[in-house]
Amino acid sequence: MSRTRTALLRTAVVTGAAGALALTAVGPASAETEVAEPATFTSAFTAMATPDMVINNDGVATPGEPGASGTFTYRINSDTEVICYDISLTGVTPPYQSPAKTATHIHQGDAGQAGPPRIAFPNPEDDGSGRLVSSGCLQGPFTTGVAPDGTDTGQGFTLDQIEADPSSFFTDTHTSAYAAGAVRGQLVEIPVGGVETGAGGTAAAGSSTSTPLVAALGGTALLAAGGAVALRRRVQQQ
DSSP: OOHHHHHHHHHHHHHHHHHHHHHHHSSGGGSOEEOOOOSOOSEEEEEEEBGGGOBOTTSOBOOOSTTOEEEEEEEEETTTTEEEEEEEEESOOSOBOOSSSSSEEEEEOOTTSOOOEEEEEOOOEEOSSSOEEEEEEEESSOOOSOOTTSSOTTTTOOTHHHHHOGGGEEEEEOBSSOTTOSEEEEOEEEOTTOSOOSSOOOOOSSSTTHHHHHHHHHHHHHHHHHHHHHHHHHHHHO
């Protein structure tokens, strides 16, 4: 083989490899990734989601699925851009539907107002009891798959924005029958470590942290959150 031909082949291989690396770096590398639960959290939030809280994109009250409810619990480590989620839905009827890449979100918007999705979570699935649950941890940067002006609505979003003003964020899930939302709820801050998960977190000393948490969530919510965490434990052990 001539030196010239050898040189051309080397150039082609290098160029091709560089192109492959460039293609690999696009897409998944810029989206959130599933990660293990961190040892500590900087904040925690919950939402009791109901159908009467749903607002459509025009800001008009559009009730969701009658009789449905949802408990959304989020734990955040804003230092590492990790959010852990425990979601439990009752009375919500799939299939899910949304222009985003999933149908379960945190949106930025005050109570009674619409707002863009900032984080898209895996849709809850039936745990065998008829309840729909989903749990895990995601690390940013976040993407939603919604880009009305060409920019993804998750781009540039950071978790400390929730910590700065949690009441201006809501969480929901959308189905084909209730495209505006089957249930929705505004985020409320709760004590970090108020619910025993057995999988990390920073439990505050004494019982004072659990008392306000019970008041914020209610017994039903605690059972729902506990069920979601228990499901994650079983998945991790398999």
